[in-house]
Amino acid sequence: MTLSPSMPAPSRTDAADPPPDVPIDRAPVKPVLAPPRPRAEAVLVYGFTLIPMLALFAAVPLAWGWGLSWLDVGLAIGFYFLSGLGVTAGFHRYFTHRAFKANRALRNGLAVAGSLSMQGDVITWVADHRRHHAFTDKEGDPHSPWLFGTTPAALAKGFFHAHLGWLFGRDRTNADRFTPDLVADRDIALISRLFPLLTVVTLLGPALIGGLVTMSWWGALTAFFWAGLVRVALLHHVTWSINSICHMVGDRPWDAPGRATNVWPLAVLSMGESWHNLHHADPTCARHGIGRGQVDMTARLIWVFEKLGWADAVRWPTPRRVARLTARS
Numbered sequence: 001m002t003l004s005p006s007m008p009a010p011s012r013t014d015a016a017d018p019p020p021d022v023p024i025d026r027a028p029v030k031p032v033l034a035p036p037r038p039r040a041e042a043v044l045v046y047g048f049t050l051i052p053m054l055a056l057f058a059a060v061p062l063a064w065g066w067g068l069s070w071l072d073v074g075l076a077i078g079f080y081f082l083s084g085l086g087v088t089a090g091f092h093r094y095f096t097h098r099a100f101k102a103n104r105a106l107r108n109g110l111a112v113a114g115s116l117s118m119q120g121d122v123i124t125w126v127a128d129h130r131r132h133h134a135f136t137d138k139e140g141d142p143h144s145p146w147l148f149g150t151t152p153a154a155l156a157k158g159f160f161h162a163h164l165g166w167l168f169g170r171d172r173t174n175a176d177r178f179t180p181d182l183v184a185d186r187d188i189a190l191i192s193r194l195f196p197l198l199t200v201v202t203l204l205g206p207a208l209i210g211g212l213v214t215m216s217w218w219g220a221l222t223a224f225f226w227a228g229l230v231r232v233a234l235l236h237h238v239t240w241s242i243n244s245i246c247h248m249v250g251d252r253p254w255d256a257p258g259r260a261t262n263v264w265p266l267a268v269l270s271m272g273e274s275w276h277n278l279h280h281a282d283p284t285c286a287r288h289g290i291g292r293g294q295v296d297m298t299a300r301l302i303w304v305f306e307k308l309g310w311a312d313a314v315r316w317p318t319p320r321r322v323a324r325l326t327a328r329s
């Protein structure tokens, strides 16, 4: 990425999806990038990305050698969906795209749950993702796989960059430009600052439960390994796959800016996010899997929030809404 903080601002038409009532690009336009992230923070990103991944690689032989308790499996699944749905329903569909309105408790709960995924604080995550929609698969997109060309070598480089390479750069999206609504929200700004603490909670929480249930250090250790490290790594790769795989291979039934695709094998693990072509065609829609049989667990959860009265003004894919989309074939 060769952007500099002084890169010219995109025109209004570049900002494909300013969420409603968010003055993303109202004049004077702020720069796309903030000052670069400190080197120490960049090193931490390596640690928090690569250590869980090593655990994921070690997991298979260890599962053979150690066995794997049902408690570890249950904790891993529980924390996977708690943190994963925090990202999909919270960071993505609510905070980035405002696909529904949420009461204060739900809003804060979603911000905390998503922070347990170790994908960065809520404001940074949303700023990066709004930039992705503003510049999809063009210069300025923080994680497009198409920035290096279309030869096999360029695509391999692009895949790595989109999947996780982009995280290791020192570019920082300018939150004042892309997320003024969140920066001004005192609750969300506080939860954002608490991200380091929530990282400790997400790693040691499973260990604490495992230790207390089994009343053993061994139970704490295996829960830390499976429901802490391995679970974080698996969710990392599923989320990153939306940026890499779901912009490279799969179906593109709808006309949308960029090259986003629908990838059905990832539908369950990604909790509906892999219907990514529809998402780029209609970013504020609360449901991404709108076709028959397109499982979308996140949309179901938003439906539950609506029934409980915690969410309203949900942007469901009504026939009128779908009719505004353009089919490609």
Ligand SMILES: [Zn+2]
Residues within 6 Å of the ligand: 132, 242, 243, 247, 260, 276, 280
């Ligand atoms: Zn995308």
Ligand SMILES: [Zn+2]
Residues within 6 Å of the ligand: 092, 096, 097, 129, 133, 279, 283
């Ligand atoms: Zn999005």
